[in-house]
Amino acid sequence: MVYLHEMDEKFGHVSSNIDREKGSELHESYQQADPFPHIVIENFLPPNVLEVCLKDFPASSEEAEQKFDRRQERLKESFNPDILPPSTRQIFYSFNSRPFIRVIENITGIKGLIPDPYFAGAGLHRIHQGGHLSVHADFNHHKPMNLERRVNILIYLNKDWQPEYGGQLELWDQDMTRCAHSIVPSFNRCVIFNTTQESMHGNPQLINHPQGIPRRSIALYYYTSTWDETKRDATTQFRVRPGTNDRVDWRTKVNEMALELAPPLVMRNFRRLKKHLAGTH
Template sequence: MNYWFDLDRLITLAHAERAGFASAQPFPHVVLRNFLAAEKVDAILDHFPPPESPYWHRKDTPDTKKLDTTPDYSVELRMPPVIREAMWQLNSMMFLCFLQELTGIKGLLGDPWLYGGGVHQILPGGLLKVHADFNIHEYTALQRRLNVLIYLNKDWRAAWGGDLELWNRDMSRCARRVKPDAGTCVIFETTSTSYHGHPEPLACPEGVTRKSIALYYYTVHPDFDPRPVRHNTLFQRRPGEVY
């Protein structure tokens, strides 16, 4: 398995975008156009589960109308191999190094559980109201720090809506909109006031859906108790063993 990204190019990109990320409004973020190569987008789309696939978990509430996955032990087994590989690439040490250099957040951890993450799909009429994400991982108790969204929508028309909206802290206005074009990557800090979503129903025609990859990254919560004494590997000698 080969890396999808070149580490030197990623680090160069991180250094070039770091100041802009930190100063971006309404909260730290960056928008990277053509971040995922077109051939990778095409490979994922060739195997992207259709809406009627049993792969999906359907959410249909006033604030959320979309398809995503319910985390369990079989999620990876049900993924098409190319999507499983994408999850691995975006949780790799190389990608974590890129995120750390870009954001300045040290000790970042990926999420092999894909809790809330993975691939998402929104059908005509679907929406995701403006919100701030959960902050603590259900299984690991780690603190959520970053969102990475990669869009997979070729030839997306502005009239269909579906822009990612970033709202300011007091919810008085939308500070930025991002069209969900194929290959576009949005990275932003996850806090209790990083309000985002696409609150208006999609106006795309039947047979067209809004597709994305969503990955979340974590650090140890500051309230974690570090008191256990650290030690290295504790090799033991068996009775009579000398070495």
């Protein structure tokens, strides 16, 4: 049975008559999950909704808002919903609607969740053959809205995906001593989890589909108005798995040390110089 059967198959709207307590039945399992609060839900949406997303998924990489190709995130692209056809845009707008958000609040127990109209880093994601995303903790501050990131939702679009194709979502403990879960990114499987500096996750296994088909997913992020000056702004924090060839993200570490040690005026001038130099190339 489809979990969110209250979502319209044609337009992706979640009925305003949906049970206000829907999701509460999953809250205890979510909170008690190891190694951090999360849940895996099979058959999350009406399949036709995801078929629309697959039909509208950009074939070309030219439309990608972000492209990553370095040691920690190889051959990864993200597409902002605003560049997609109306049929998929309205599905993403439904993910930002009150009926949908209330379900997520009931599951997570986090009230006052705020959607992101900018879809910063969210939208449709694709990782090509040979690509991967190393284990990491996500950025925690939505600067334009000055909000604290709290919840991630991943919905997979990969039909008949087998473990040997790679791309499993791995959930690690905070100390990076063990992988608690390895989740195959199968079609209509949804993973919801708390986003903190302790929620280590990623898909470090290389994509290895026999027909060269990329790994595709929907990524949604939600926030709360709990950010204040006592919290430390952090970008994506990559971690190294023991006994692997994972590489330390020295670029981020050096930037963070510079931010902590350099006077604010120096850093402001440094950013202006970087922006100027980027605009001259």
